Structure formats: C-alpha cells, structure tokens
Amino acid sequence: MAGLPRGHNSSGSKEASTPAQTSGGGTTSGQEGVIAGPSQSTRKPKPHDRYLDLQKLLLSDEYMHVIVDNEPDVTVNNPTLGELLHRQVGANASNLERFQLRITKKELYSEKDTLVDAVLRDMITLPIQHVVQKEGGTQLKLIIEYPNDVKALMKPMRFPRDQQTLPNHFYFTDYERHNAEIAAFHLDRVLGFRRAMPVAGRTLNITTEIYQLADENLLKTFFVSPSLNLCFHGKCSYYCDTSHAICGNPDMLEGSFAAFLPSFETSNRKLWRHPWRRSYHKRKKAQWETDANYCALVRDLPPYDEGRRLLDLMDMAVFDFLTGNMDRHHYETFKIYGNETFPLHLDHGRGFGRPYHDELSILAPVLQCCLIRKTTLTKLLEFHNGPKPLSQVLSESLSVDPISPVLWQPHLDALDRRVGVILQSIRDCIKRNPPGELDGSDADVSS
C-alpha cells in the first residue's frame, strides 16, 4: 500500500534487526474490504468525511437500538467505596487511600477529580521501601511499596518504544510493554471512561531502588550480565529466565507504575470471562469468530441482558481497538457494587504493538452487536472532526509523564486513523440494521 513507511528502520533500537512489517503482505487494515477505511490506498487526499449522517442520528432517536443513550448518571445512586465500607478518611491518609475510598459505583474517579495527579506524583517521587514480585500472572510484575502503605504495580521496560510486535508472535506470546500501560491510562481518561487506574512512568536505579530493596525470592534471580549490567528475571510462566532478563542500562531501568487497586476486605473484585475472548490457541477459533449470530446469544445472557454491561463491553472494544490490544480474556468489577457497575480497564501491556495494522477483529463486539453508547460515539466524532484530533489530545496528556515521549509517533497517528475506522464501521452497521428489524424474531413469536 502506498504512503506507508513499511519496514521502517527504527533508530536506537537494541534489536533493530527485527523484521517487523515483513509478514502478511503489508496490508494495513487486516480484513479484505470489510471496511473502506480512511484513504490509505490512494495518494490523493480525500475530502474530510465529517460523518454528518452519524451526527444527525445522534440528534434523532430513530436508531436507538444501535446508538444507545445509556450514560450512567453519576449524580444518583453512586456510592463511594468509603461510604459502603463505612470507612472514613483518616487525617494521615495517603493520596492513594483517599483515591481508593472515593471510587464510586459508576467510575474510578470523577470528571472533576482532584486526586489523580497527586496519586501519579506520589508514585513518581516517593522513596521506594520494598520490592516484591507479584505472584500469578504470566509475565513479570513487581509490587513497589512506598511509605504509608502506598503501593504500585510495576511493569519493567522490555525494549524500546519503536519495537513492534514480532511478526510471528501471537497476541498471547507478545511481550508486555510498560509504555502501553501508561498510554492506556491516559487514553481511557481522555475518552471519558475513567475505568483505568492511574499509571505513571518512572526511571529507577536498578541497584539502589530494586536490588537493595528486593524481597528474598526476587533477590535470588539477580545476576551480573557479561557487559557488567545488573539484571534479574524473577519467576513466572513466560519470559522469566536468563535469556529474557531485565537489565539496567547501565544502571537505570524504566517502568510503568499503576496505582494499586483497593485491598480493603469486602472491596473484592469479581472476575468475568469476556464473551469475546480469543481462543488462546494457535490453531483453534473461538465461537464468536465463526458464529454470525453470536451477539444474539450474549444479549440473552445475564448480566448482558439488561443494564449497562453490554454497552460497557462495546466501550471496551472501542478502547482495545484503538490501542490494538487483543489480550482481553477477562475483566473485573467490584463485587460490592453488583452488576450495575463499570468494568475495570486493567492489563494493557499488550497494546500499542502494531502501529501500521488495524486489527478489526478487536471491534467484533461492536460489529456483531451493532451497538455503541451515544456518549462514546459523540466523543469519537469530536476527535474525528476536531478541533483537536485524538492523537494531539493524548500526546498533550502524555507529555507530562516523566518518561515522555511515551508513545512512538506512528502509534499516535494510528489512533486518528482508527477513530475513522470505527466511525465507518458504525455507518456500515447502521445501513444493515434499519429500525424495526432488530426485534423481528421476538415480534414474530408474540404476534
């Protein structure tokens, strides 16, 4: 395809020989002609499509079955964790504890929040007291402990920003990228979801801020590499061995630091299997990949048969499609809030790996259900039509992070292109789902 920097040879990459972009024939939008994405196949700039048709539909209720007005009202029935658990904020409470107690049934923090910046600042500036490896999970993560019971979940940098997903890696063998965690938090916030915990970047001294503070088990995995850098690999089921060690460069190591979820008893989380989960098998397909009516099944199943949850999955699909994250196997909610609560946006380390490829299958929930929340569509149209494109809003948000630039430019460019792809998909599905036909089967039964 013309106009695309294929095989772009990155600078400063430790692994510059990566044959990125050489597989799969170099198509950009993955699926053959399913979506006539924004002009990538021609050099002539197309006039900007403002999606006036979609803008018009936002004002009518003709397509209420596709564009659903379901923005949770945060002013009613929206208790905080603090209220439900009868926990007061102590005078010496940390910013993180205050943040945790202010989490509500409908969002992690409010639109008018005043604590996120303080929580980010603490993770970046507080002295580290203790480092333990987080148990479970497939790849290495560290629990970073600061004074006053403040904790963060750290994912260490594995490779440079411009290294792309290896062409022969599956979504489930891809490494995690620390910068993807940071970018995903900012993206979740600028999209107005507020379902991702705050994540900041920080550069640590591997000797004084990890090795010297490490718990015994982690300590056992430290070694000095042939080029005399201090390294460790921890213990986990993927990439925790000598050949995949994490090393200082020469003594510094970047990581992402996610504010810890609350761990008060009774603020437990419920783990849900994602209905559009992939097979996690190199040869098998999941049911949704072969069953054209899969969404109809999901729609009948609690908790997707009523309330907000199905629309939350649509938001999640939009969010994951924008980042290119194919690894959404489960999601979590706070148990105490029951079903009418938001799903947490967690675990984004596998996003931002393929800037020249748009993985349409991530949008399957939206495409198969032909469904999107009105506020989400409005946001996407805003970014598409300006004044500021998503790439610009996100990069301004990211620019304050200590490890800025957080994203390689092609990933920012990809976001604007993907916003267009989503809008085009909605337009297409609207054409296929005129009013009055969706409930056809039910109507037949009752008449």
Ligand SMILES: Nc1ncnc2c1ncn2[C@@H]1O[C@H](COP(=O)(O)OP(=O)(O)OP(=O)(O)O)[C@@H](O)[C@H]1O
């Ligand atoms: N900010 C956080 N605070 C506390 N716990 C967290 C946080 N983020 C994630 N976790 C918990 O840690 C687990 C592992 O995190 P995450 O999914 O990001 O890592 P992973 O290596 O991708 O794990 P897995 O291989 O299980 O997908 C999550 O299932 C979640 O329950």
Ligand SMILES: [Mn+2]
């Ligand atoms: Mn994961």
